[in-house]
Amino acid sequence: MAAITIKDIAKALNLSASTVSRALRDSYEIGAATKKLVHDYAQQHHYSPNPIALGLKENKTRAIGIQVPEIDNPFFSQAINGIESVAHDSGYHVLIFQSSESLEREKANLQQMLARRVDGVILSVSAQTNTAEHINEILSTKPLVLFDRIVDDAHCHKVVANSFKAAYEATEYLIRKGKKRIAVIGLPPHLSISKERYGGYLAAIQHYGIAIDPKLICNTGYDIAQIETDIAQLLTQKPDALLSLSDRQAMLCLQALSNRGIIIPSQLSYFCFSNLRMAHLFNPPLNTISQRAFEMGQKAAKLLIEQLQSKHPERIEFQTVRIDADVNIRGSVS
Amino acid sequence: MAAITIKDIAKALNLSASTVSRALRDSYEIGAATKKLVHDYAQQHHYSPNPIALGLKENKTRAIGIQVPEIDNPFFSQAINGIESVAHDSGYHVLIFQSSESLEREKANLQQMLARRVDGVILSVSAQTNTAEHINEILSTKPLVLFDRIVDDAHCHKVVANSFKAAYEATEYLIRKGKKRIAVIGLPPHLSISKERYGGYLAAIQHYGIAIDPKLICNTGYDIAQIETDIAQLLTQKPDALLSLSDRQAMLCLQALSNRGIIIPSQLSYFCFSNLRMAHLFNPPLNTISQRAFEMGQKAAKLLIEQLQSKHPERIEFQTVRIDADVNIRGSVS
DNA sequence: TTGTAAGCGTTATCAG
DNA sequence: CTGATAACGCTTACAA
Numbered sequence: 001m002a003a004i005t006i007k008d009i010a011k012a013l014n015l016s017a018s019t020v021s022r023a024l025r026d027s028y029e030i031g032a033a034t035k036k037l038v039h040d041y042a043q044q045h046h047y048s049p050n051p052i053a054l055g056l057k058e059n060k061t062r063a064i065g066i067q068v069p070e071i072d073n074p075f076f077s078q079a080i081n082g083i084e085s086v087a088h089d090s091g092y093h094v095l096i097f098q099s100s101e102s103l104e105r106e107k108a109n110l111q112q113m114l115a116r117r118v119d120g121v122i123l124s125v126s127a128q129t130n131t132a133e134h135i136n137e138i139l140s141t142k143p144l145v146l147f148d149r150i151v152d153d154a155h156c157h158k159v160v161a162n163s164f165k166a167a168y169e170a171t172e173y174l175i176r177k178g179k180k181r182i183a184v185i186g187l188p189p190h191l192s193i194s195k196e197r198y199g200g201y202l203a204a205i206q207h208y209g210i211a212i213d214p215k216l217i218c219n220t221g222y223d224i225a226q227i228e229t230d231i232a233q234l235l236t237q238k239p240d241a242l243l244s245l246s247d248r249q250a251m252l253c254l255q256a257l258s259n260r261g262i263i264i265p266s267q268l269s270y271f272c273f274s275n276l277r278m279a280h281l282f283n284p285p286l287n288t289i290s291q292r293a294f295e296m297g298q299k300a301a302k303l304l305i306e307q308l309q310s311k312h313p314e315r316i317e318f319q320t321v322r323i324d325a326d327v328n329i330r331g332s333v334s
Numbered sequence: 335m336a337a338i339t340i341k342d343i344a345k346a347l348n349l350s351a352s353t354v355s356r357a358l359r360d361s362y363e364i365g366a367a368t369k370k371l372v373h374d375y376a377q378q379h380h381y382s383p384n385p386i387a388l389g390l391k392e393n394k395t396r397a398i399g400i401q402v403p404e405i406d407n408p409f410f411s412q413a414i415n416g417i418e419s420v421a422h423d424s425g426y427h428v429l430i431f432q433s434s435e436s437l438e439r440e441k442a443n444l445q446q447m448l449a450r451r452v453d454g455v456i457l458s459v460s461a462q463t464n465t466a467e468h469i470n471e472i473l474s475t476k477p478l479v480l481f482d483r484i485v486d487d488a489h490c491h492k493v494v495a496n497s498f499k500a501a502y503e504a505t506e507y508l509i510r511k512g513k514k515r516i517a518v519i520g521l522p523p524h525l526s527i528s529k530e531r532y533g534g535y536l537a538a539i540q541h542y543g544i545a546i547d548p549k550l551i552c553n554t555g556y557d558i559a560q561i562e563t564d565i566a567q568l569l570t571q572k573p574d575a576l577l578s579l580s581d582r583q584a585m586l587c588l589q590a591l592s593n594r595g596i597i598i599p600s601q602l603s604y605f606c607f608s609n610l611r612m613a614h615l616f617n618p619p620l621n622t623i624s625q626r627a628f629e630m631g632q633k634a635a636k637l638l639i640e641q642l643q644s645k646h647p648e649r650i651e652f653q654t655v656r657i658d659a660d661v662n663i664r665g666s667v668s
Numbered sequence: 669t670t671g672t673a674a675g676c677g678t679t680a681t682c683a684g
Numbered sequence: 685c686t687g688a689t690a691a692c693g694c695t696t697a698c699a700a
Binding site for chain 2: 088284
């Protein structure tokens with residue numbers, strides 16, 4: 001059952017390919033009788049236009065490429081979900097790539113997308129990404145929307161979580177609960193989300209006139225052994241609360257604390273950025289800052305598709321959309 | 335910076351398109367000098383072959399379509415991760431679809447994949463899927479591999495978790511701990527995974543000579559309100575342990591119990607199928623049966639790609655690969 | 669060693 | 685109202 005083509009229909013019906021094509025597209029210049037004939041035949045034989053041929057002609061694929069640092073991460077899978085749903089409704093398909101936090105891989109994947117001739121790209125950069133060169137290269141070719149982890153010097157739409165605000169609010173909450181030594185577990189400092197989140201923390205600390213103690217700030221990586229060491233070091237500073245700026249690190253950190261037999265919140269209050277579901281069923285219930293990943297994905301997809309379908313792509317005013325993150329207090333602040 | 339084509343190179347170098355094509359493919363019939371000339375020019379101008387044109391010619395796309403019930407689910411995103419990694423290494427790209435547990439959507443998406451001319455399909459069926467018709471229709475056209483949630487009467491490779499064994503072991507563990515009234519939260523009974531998991535439970539119960547009490551078996555859906563009611567009903571039967579057969583239901587169930595103020599394990603021991611990370615940090619630490627999602631995805635992709643690249647596709651012996659699931663005891667069995 | 673031409677599925681343009 | 689033809693980018697007989 002090889003796929004049927006317009007030519008096959010034409011042959012079977014003793015028509016020309018162009019007539020069939022027009023009939024299928026409901027062109028006004030085709031007789032009703034012929035139209036019906038063609039439509040019925042097409043229906044019966046499960047005709048579907050070959051998008052490859054179409055793409056060749058129009059230089060469009062109606063496919064969009066997504067690249068995220070890791071698929072298997074609640075935030076990103078929720079975002080992909082949002083992107084897919086919007087794309088599907090607009091007749092776009094979705095090609096998935098992951099950088100696995102590697103800049104090399106990120107570049108290679110972008111090239112792959114170009115080679116595949118996707119119509120547009122949605123990207124959240126890797127932890128290694130400290131340059132916008134490869135992104136600007138893509139931008140000279142086709143629309144691209146950055147989300148969550150962005151780079152500043154790229155001229156395009158951006159969708160980010162308002163994590164400055166969320167970090168501020170979380171920190172403020174801790175301060176109001178009487179915490180004075182709030183330690184921070186940071187993430188790679190060049191990442192856009194790092195600046196935002198760290199900035200929110202600092203702003204709150206300063207606003208409430210608390211001295212900033214650099215020893216309470218821990219910039220660690222993604223390696224569990226390293227984190228354990230760093231956490232141990234941090235704990236010697238006797239913090240009374242902990243704010244973790246990243247999802248994966250929060251989990252590793254909890255793991256590390258658990259490995260060391262430390263029970264939160266008996267010793268300290270805990271707050272973390274995380275999109276993990278059911279965090280309130282943790283022991284203790286986890287205070288989280290969750291980003292509206294699904295909504296962010298949807299918004300990114302909408303912006304991209306709007307741009308793709310715009311009649312005047314050169315006149316687009318690029319915007320940076322900020323979507324509030326949710327601060328979820330669940331009671332593990334003693 | 336529109337993408338450069340073979341014709342452009344040919345024109346620039348005063349060669350014919352075919353010569354350029356052959357030079358790029360390193361054909362033996364091309365002079366070394368010409369080859370170098372062409373290669374250098376291609377390099378400089380970032381030539382990359384248009385896979386659309388290639389696909390049109392060879393009727394191949396080097397793309398595989400994945401469809402899962404929901405992307406935003408730890409099991410499936412881990413599986414997609416595995417698929418993507420294998421596909422990437424073999425030069426395939428990955429097109430993502432989700433059925434959102436709807437049979438209609440599942441069918442429509444499969445048609446979309448056909449229309450897109452993917453080379454092969456990897457599918458885990460929706461909760462509504464109770465027929466193999468649409469799958470067999472695809473199978474008459476191209477390779478397809480089923481994973482996790484399969485349908486029996488489809489003639490193709492299948493990758494499943496050995497969940498019979500896992501359910502048996504989990505139940506056995508509870509029995510050895512002295513549990514006699516082990517309640518079960520089931521999932522849609524026609525699903526392949528339901529039969530397996532439920533079967534493992536039953537086999538253990540019977541092997542240890544415990545009477546089967548139908549009132550301890552609860553087949554509920556995915557609706558939180560419904561689950562709350564059903565759980566309440568179930569609890570009137572005074573079970574001393576609970577085994578939840580599905581990930582999403584397990585979470586909803588925990589939620590429901592938590593809403594009702596029930597603390598596990600003070601009243602009962604709990605075991606559930608779940609790929610949620612950090613389950614051991616729950617309150618109480620959650621006993622889980624986790625499937626090796628990443629490995630399952632990898633295996634499915636390998637089988638598919640092997641089939642795609644086989645010289646004698648008609649001679650393939652279809653296999654059903656069973657991958658053990660892991661039973662994780664974490665101490666919430668009193 | 670290189671060039672020419674046909675063909676993959678589709679649509680737009682131009683003729684009838 | 686319908687048909688023939690060219691074109692999209694690429695490969696591959698077949699010619700030269």
